[in-house]
Amino acid sequence: xxxxxxxxxxxxxxxxxxxxxxxxxxxxxxxxxxxxxxxxxxxxxxxxxxxxxxxxxxxxxxxxxxxxxxxxxxxxxxxxxxxxxxxxxxxxxxxxxxxxxxxxxxxxxxxxxxxxxxxxxxxxxxxxxxxxxxxxxxxxxxxxxxxxxxxxxxxxxxxxxxxxxxxxxxxxxxxxxxxxxxxxxxxxxxxxxxxxxxxxxxxxxxxxxxxxxxxxxxxxxxxxxxxxxxxxxxxxxxxxxxxxxxxxxxxxxxxxxxxxxxxxxxxxxxxxxxxxxxxxxxxxxxxxxxxxxxxxxxxxxxxxxxxxxxxxxxxxxxxxxxxxxxxxxxxxxxxxxxxxxxxxxxxxxxxxxxxxxx
Amino acid sequence: xxxxxxxxxxxxxxxxxxxxxxxxxxxxxxxxxxxxxxxxxxxxxxxxxxxxxxxxxxxxxxxxxxxxxxxxxxxxxxxxxxxxxxxxxxxxxxxxxxxxxxxxxxxxxxxxxxxxxxxxxxxxxxxxxxxxxxxxxxxxxxxxxxxxxxxxxxxxxxxxxxxxxxxxxxxxxxxxxxxxxxxxxxxxxxxxxxxxxxxxxxxxxxxxxxxxxxxxxxxxxxxxxxxxxxxxxxxxxxxxxxxxxxxxxxxxxxxxxxxxxxxxxxxxxxxxxxxxxxxxxxxxxxxxxxxxxxxxxxxxxxxxxxxxxxxxxxxxxxxxxxxxxxxxxxxxxxxxxxxxxxxxxxxxxxxxxxxxxxxxxxxxxxxxxxxxxxxxxxxxxxxxxxxxxxxxxxxxxxxxxxxxxxxxxxxxxxxxxxxxxxxxxxxxxxxxxxxxxxxxxxxxxxxxxxxxxxxxxxxxxxxxxxxxxxxxxxxxxxxxxxxxxxxxxxxxxxxxxxxxxxxxxxxxxxxxxxxxxxxxxxxx
Numbered sequence: 001x002x003x004x005x006x007x008x009x010x011x012x013x014x015x016x017x018x019x020x021x022x023x024x025x026x027x028x029x030x031x032x033x034x035x036x037x038x039x040x041x042x043x044x045x046x047x048x049x050x051x052x053x054x055x056x057x058x059x060x061x062x063x064x065x066x067x068x069x070x071x072x073x074x075x076x077x078x079x080x081x082x083x084x085x086x087x088x089x090x091x092x093x094x095x096x097x098x099x100x101x102x103x104x105x106x107x108x109x110x111x112x113x114x115x116x117x118x119x120x121x122x123x124x125x126x127x128x129x130x131x132x133x134x135x136x137x138x139x140x141x142x143x144x145x146x147x148x149x150x151x152x153x154x155x156x157x158x159x160x161x162x163x164x165x166x167x168x169x170x171x172x173x174x175x176x177x178x179x180x181x182x183x184x185x186x187x188x189x190x191x192x193x194x195x196x197x198x199x200x201x202x203x204x205x206x207x208x209x210x211x212x213x214x215x216x217x218x219x220x221x222x223x224x225x226x227x228x229x230x231x232x233x234x235x236x237x238x239x240x241x242x243x244x245x246x247x248x249x250x251x252x253x254x255x256x257x258x259x260x261x262x263x264x265x266x267x268x269x270x271x272x273x274x275x276x277x278x279x280x281x282x283x284x285x286x287x288x289x290x291x292x293x294x295x296x297x298x299x300x301x302x303x304x305x306x307x308x309x310x311x312x313x314x315x316x317x318x319x320x321x322x323x324x325x326x327x328x329x330x331x332x333x334x335x336x337x338x339x340x341x342x343x344x345x346x347x348x349x350x351x352x353x354x355x356x357x358x
Numbered sequence: 359x360x361x362x363x364x365x366x367x368x369x370x371x372x373x374x375x376x377x378x379x380x381x382x383x384x385x386x387x388x389x390x391x392x393x394x395x396x397x398x399x400x401x402x403x404x405x406x407x408x409x410x411x412x413x414x415x416x417x418x419x420x421x422x423x424x425x426x427x428x429x430x431x432x433x434x435x436x437x438x439x440x441x442x443x444x445x446x447x448x449x450x451x452x453x454x455x456x457x458x459x460x461x462x463x464x465x466x467x468x469x470x471x472x473x474x475x476x477x478x479x480x481x482x483x484x485x486x487x488x489x490x491x492x493x494x495x496x497x498x499x500x501x502x503x504x505x506x507x508x509x510x511x512x513x514x515x516x517x518x519x520x521x522x523x524x525x526x527x528x529x530x531x532x533x534x535x536x537x538x539x540x541x542x543x544x545x546x547x548x549x550x551x552x553x554x555x556x557x558x559x560x561x562x563x564x565x566x567x568x569x570x571x572x573x574x575x576x577x578x579x580x581x582x583x584x585x586x587x588x589x590x591x592x593x594x595x596x597x598x599x600x601x602x603x604x605x606x607x608x609x610x611x612x613x614x615x616x617x618x619x620x621x622x623x624x625x626x627x628x629x630x631x632x633x634x635x636x637x638x639x640x641x642x643x644x645x646x647x648x649x650x651x652x653x654x655x656x657x658x659x660x661x662x663x664x665x666x667x668x669x670x671x672x673x674x675x676x677x678x679x680x681x682x683x684x685x686x687x688x689x690x691x692x693x694x695x696x697x698x699x700x701x702x703x704x705x706x707x708x709x710x711x712x713x714x715x716x717x718x719x720x721x722x723x724x725x726x727x728x729x730x731x732x733x734x735x736x737x738x739x740x741x742x743x744x745x746x747x748x749x750x751x752x753x754x755x756x757x758x759x760x761x762x763x764x765x766x767x768x769x770x771x772x773x774x775x776x777x778x779x780x781x782x783x784x785x786x787x788x789x790x791x792x793x794x795x796x797x798x799x800x801x802x803x804x805x806x807x808x809x810x811x812x813x814x815x816x817x818x819x820x821x822x823x824x825x826x827x828x829x830x831x832x833x834x835x836x837x838x839x840x841x842x843x844x845x846x847x848x849x850x851x852x853x854x855x856x857x858x859x860x861x862x863x864x865x866x867x868x869x870x871x872x873x874x875x876x877x878x879x880x881x882x
Contacts, residue, residue, distance in 0.1 A: 031501075215477040217470050220459075224467050227456035234418065234454045236439030237468050294458035347506070 040288030055314035076309035077202035081257040082280035085250030087301035093226040093293030094151035099254035100276035101162035106258030111175030133255015141247030145240040177266035226293025367430040369558035375424030384410040389584035397559040399569040402579035416448040417441035447525035453512035457505035462487040490518040529560040603849035619643030622812035628673035634836035641812040648827030649816040656836040665697040666690040696774030700785040
């Protein structure tokens with residue numbers, strides 16, 4: 001540090017130690033910079049940039065073509081919606097494995113509405129998708145918070161149950177682009193300042209949820225619940241209510257993702273969304289949300305979603321065989337978890353040392 | 359209510375409050391009257407019902423009966439949020455913090471200061487936290503995470519939280535157990551200033567010097583019942599100790615004298631930084647050594663280190679003369695140790711498995727044929743043990759979860775006896791067991807000692823320790839502060855040794871220090 005310190009004692013202490021045991025003497029700007037530099041979001045963002053740069057160097061059309069740019073922004077928007085909901089649930093030390101099935105149900109519901117109610121406004125369809133998803137999420141939330149069974153088991157059950165409902169309902173039918181109004185399908189091609197509208201929807205959701213989690217009491221309580229559920233009860237926080245709300249949000253966003261899916265791809269088959277729940281969990285974990293809750297941000301989860309989808313698109317153009325794409329995902333997840341452990345262990349050692357010094 | 363003037367409405371009043379957990383009655387008749395502007399001490403042995411009483415006032419538990427009044431109005435709290443809303447703040451024995459969140463958020467969780475549009479006003483929150491820390495005289499960065507704070511600092515955060523609540527009633531359940539002398543002084547200064555503002559404080563502590571230094575009134579509890587209330591000015595440490603332990607060691611304990619053999623367990627200079635220091639003792643064949651002390655003194659930690667569950671920094675453990683490698687329960691079992699942990703439901707039993715599977719679990723290696731384990735082989739191995747211990751379970755394939763606490767404990771003991779141990783370490787052998795079955799567990803321990811097994815027994819129940827042990831080691835704050843032979847081990851001697859604190863404040867109790875007994879000679 002170049003500028004002179006006001007306090008005489010401890011003047012030699014390095015900035016990191018000073019942060020640990022004493023009030024920080026850093027200026028606001030430096031403190032924020034330090035937080036950003038050490039954040040997981042930044043490191044994963046840099047990985048994303050590296051992937052994009054590498055793929056674009058190989059084939060400039062990856063980013064610098066109308067199609068490439070659109071795919072880069074549009075493709076991750078569905079996973080992004082799921083990851084934002086999933087991150088909110090995982091922050092409370094729960095998990096929602098049913099989002100893929102919820103998405104399939106509302107994707108089919110979207111097609112059904114356009115077929116059965118000719119002329120229905122697109123806005124109403126979006127609202128219906130959100131509402132249906134929220135209802136399915138509420139079922140998850142009620143079961144988790146009242147039955148006191150781990151959410152892993154509950155949502156594994158509803159994963160199959162919801163998929164079963166969708167299969168029974170759809171039978172052998174599938175929704176094709178011909179069933180959908182042109183105005184709805186055009187959403188996938190509409191853009192504002194080259195940014196696809198559907199991506200803007202996803203980013204708006206991300207912004208609202210991210211803002212809520214950071215600045216609202218309810219959002220902070222979700223972190224507290226995930227950090228230590230027993231302590232949260234002693235604090236008198238409404239643990240059940242909050243956990244239920246997290247599941248409703250996750251369901252609603254999965255419902256929205258179902259509508260977006262139909263708009264983007266124009267067809268709905270019975271296998272829509274299979275495996276998406278695990279992709280969402282992967283995006284969240286890679287994005288730095290602790291799997292046992294209490295820390296991480298939806299921003300990280302969103303970058304994680306972008307990274308997963310972009311890597312999938314980049315690997316073929318980098319000349320890497322199909323088989324290895326899954327392996328790369330696996331390596332990313334393992335890498336993220338190992339990194340977490342290493343960082344946590346290093347932090348713990350540092351804290352113990354700082355305590356012994358103090 | 360002769361000691362209170364009639365015109366002052368007590369801030370807190372409990373009359374005959376009762377609470378039971380299943381068959382175990384934790385609080386028989388809790389009575390406590392705390393006047394505004396007073397600091398009231400609540401003392402009693404482990405298990406006297408103090409913490410249960412606190413949790414009822416805090417809204418963690420709901421009482422089964424009795425009256426609870428706050429400022430003269432009857433209240434009934436269904437949750438901690440309700441008690442908070444009524445101005446009750448509690449500092450629990452164990453800090454309850456969110457490790458992933460900043461210390462400031464830990465203080466304000468659930469009631470963050472809000473700015474425009476109901477968004478959290480972080481600047482105001484950090485400034486308020488900094489003010490609180492200044493008042494408490496500590497230097498903690500309001501932005502740092504709670505993770506990695508020392509217990510003392512965690513306790514400071516709890517205190518800051520309670521102060522910021524602006525509570526009318528502040529209950530502190532052993533807040534000083536982890537604090538150093540300076541920190542205790544600072545806490546007391548804050549407590550006194552709160553008292554002078556007219557708030558009521560309840561202070562639970564085992565340190566009598568602190569009770570007398572800080573409190574104006576003291577209430578003694580014993581076995582879940584109210585015993586007496588005195589102004590501290592007109593009572594003494596001796597009188598309070600007598601009131602705390604005042605009962606005879608019942609004839610519940612069928613201890614039969616056993617011939618003592620050679621030393622089985624020899625522990626030398628065992629140290630684990632911050633947990634226990636320089637612990638040395640021996641246990642002989644056929645001897646029951648009781649490890650007494652207050653909750654949190656480090657008794658269980660010592661036992662876990664001896665058995666190899668936890669690692670230690672220095673010292674040695676020898677069993678029958680041979681050194682036992684540290685940090686390996688497997689090696690400890692092979693050397694001939696058996697360990698019945700405190701929380702048998704979580705650590706000692708496969709609760710959803712059959713009795714025979716549990717009993718046979720630890721000797722699986724020797725039971726397996728061609729690597730396969732059959733239910734028949736398990737039953738064959740379990741049957742003799744279960745019958746010898748009179749485990750009352752209809753059949754060996756009955757699930758452990760459906761049995762009573764006493765029978766569960768016997769299954770755990772049976773499980774270890776199948777390994778034919780030389781040393782049995784047993785932590786809280788009769789916790790949560792009804793009175794009748796307690797005696798059976800005690801008879802069993804006595805019988806095992808008679809067969810030449812060395813037993814190290816940890817117990818928070820003083821009568822149990824005094825009734826069963828040939829020798830009592832008293833642990834206080836991680837050190838052995840007394841080694842008492844059976845004849846010397848009176849309740850008063852053990853309580854006094856358990857409440858001295860070797861680190862700091864030692865001067866306050868020097869006059870009561872029990873006669874020093876050379877650790878190794880006492881056994882003979």
